[in-house]
Amino acid sequence: MSSSAAPAAREQSRPHASMLPAAAFYIVFFALPTLCLFVLSFWTADGFQLIPGFTLGNYEKIFTSPLYRALMIRTIGVAFVTTAIVVPIAFAVSFLMRFVFERRGQFILQMVLLSLFSGYLVRIYAWRTILGKQGLLNSTLQWLGVIREPLDFLIYSNFAVVVTLSGLLLPLAVLPLYSAMLNIGRDDIEAARDLGAGRLHVLRTVLLPMAMPGVRTAFAFSFLLSAGDFVTPSLVGGAQSLLIGNIISDQFRGIGSNWPLGAAMAFVVIAVMLASYLIVMRLIRWVTTW
Amino acid sequence: MTQTAVEIEGVRKRFGAATALEKVDLNVGTGEFLSLLGSSGCGKSTLLRIISGFEQPTEGSVRIHGTDVTRQPPERRPTNMVFQRGALFPHMSVRENIAYSLKLKRWERSRINDRVDEMLALVRLEGFADREPGKLSGGQAQRVALARALAGEPRVLLLDEPLSALDLKLRQQMQLELRAIQKRLGATFIFVTHDQTEALVMSDRIAIMNNGRIVQHGTPRDIYRRPNSVFVSDFIGATNLLRGTITAVEGKRVVLRTDSGTFHALASDMAVKRGERAALSVRPEAISLRRDPGATPEGYSVAGLVDEIIYQGNTVRVGVRAASGAAIWIEGRGDDFDGLSSGTAVVLSWAPDAAILLREDTE
Ligand SMILES: Nc1ncnc2c1ncn2[C@@H]1O[C@H](COP(=O)(O)OP(=O)(O)O)[C@@H](O)[C@H]1O
């Protein structure tokens, strides 16, 4: 993952004193908690009592339980579908903002930022009022006479989870992509066209590789955040659309909680996510080399 | 007569309400180095972009080697472009950049490699194949851009101020290099610049643009010697303009009365009438200076006082103020003006064919 790193990042490859605060922050707030969680995943629990030790029992439980496996597969499926919706749309939106709307693109960017500030829960509830049984979509379709009965797959379903997650994550994915697009000049695209590349080829050999840092971040945002989310499935998902995040969060609170098992689940999820991320990045690299 | 590479016919271009090009007609011969010269905003880039296919003309047509390409997208046209800031693909090496159009044409790998090496030799960057574009100097980057554009053997190469970001010395060197490459390949080049010296040095022919029109085209020598308008004579090189009214016409001989005196001139291929406003253009280096007020050739001289003397190294410019108050500049070798100082009374004169009569621009 080095070929298209930003030049600025390349220059700072040597460790530098000014990086120390960032490094300290990273260690205290990310590396240490993660390490604790990792150690915890090999312990066992008896009620609320944590028993230190080293057992692979938690991991074994995860891989042998049909419920956990099904949840894991569904989670990855939802994350993939969401990302497959979010990243291409965010890419197209960023492209339009950069090359079609130009200066008005900045205005759109501010709207995007504003929508992020409106809050996570508020936005999920907003989707509920759109997708609900008596929601905006159903009543509009009924009023238009397209349907007679409300469509019931719109809410409390995998569909609702994917749509809501996509709506939540789209603005977040636009930010890194738009900022990557700012490094691409109109003449870069024109040079490719001039040398004989059609539009699709320009996308594959110039736009995508040059926007790669943004694509990577947008992909990570939408893939990891949708795989880790448990609020959206519990608010708009049905009984059949719980995700692994819901089970993990259950392991950390209330009766029946089991921290070591939750920690192990979290690590399995992290490992699977990381592997998927690497595979997809490899795939994109393969598509953009010719 | 050489074959025509590019024929531009009645091309007009509007951007909304603004008109960028106003009925442009232009032919470019095969193997010709043509410069589009004009100040910023006069429509040079727009014309080049219409030839390359990045803009559609509002009216008119573009033909390349006889084929109408007006509606063809840029990727289908047999033209390639060198952009002002190079526009090298930053995620590809120099070699991959140059190979870009060849890969699109599905050339074989070994043939591509040979061609890239040939192009690198042409622009004298043999050791640079594996460099990243970000690690090239400005001049090297433009050479790679040239190599990339030439690799696919375009029938016409378009260059939009490719040297304007370079400093003077490098620019002058690259001008000669570019011209040499063009001659060696016998390729057709259309070169946009706002720098008149650059256009004079490099071109077979120059088309001078003003306000979206081509106001004159011809060889550098023709344009310098025989400008057809006050605008062109002022734009190309420095000149002295004596403006006034035509008081007599006898065949080709014309008498022009100005504030600085009455002058004679030849109306070479221009119909003029008594009473018309006109201007006389006399180049600074065509004027000679004498100190004794003896016999002055009537109609081809003016008296005045030395105002300013500017040393430019190998040449000296002298500003003379005529009795009317008009400033007239002359230029010559340093020792031509030894012993001159501010306030010296002098007589300026020129050969009859050095004064060019121009109609005043009607704007
Ligand atoms: N895409 C565009 N939209 C609107 N106006 C344009 C566009 N491109 C060029 N123009 C206008 O057309 C005129 C000619 O521009 P241009 O061809 O770039 O001039 P030059 O290259 O000679 O400096 C200018 O007034 C410029 O503002």
Ligand SMILES: [Mg+2]
């Ligand atoms: Mg221009």
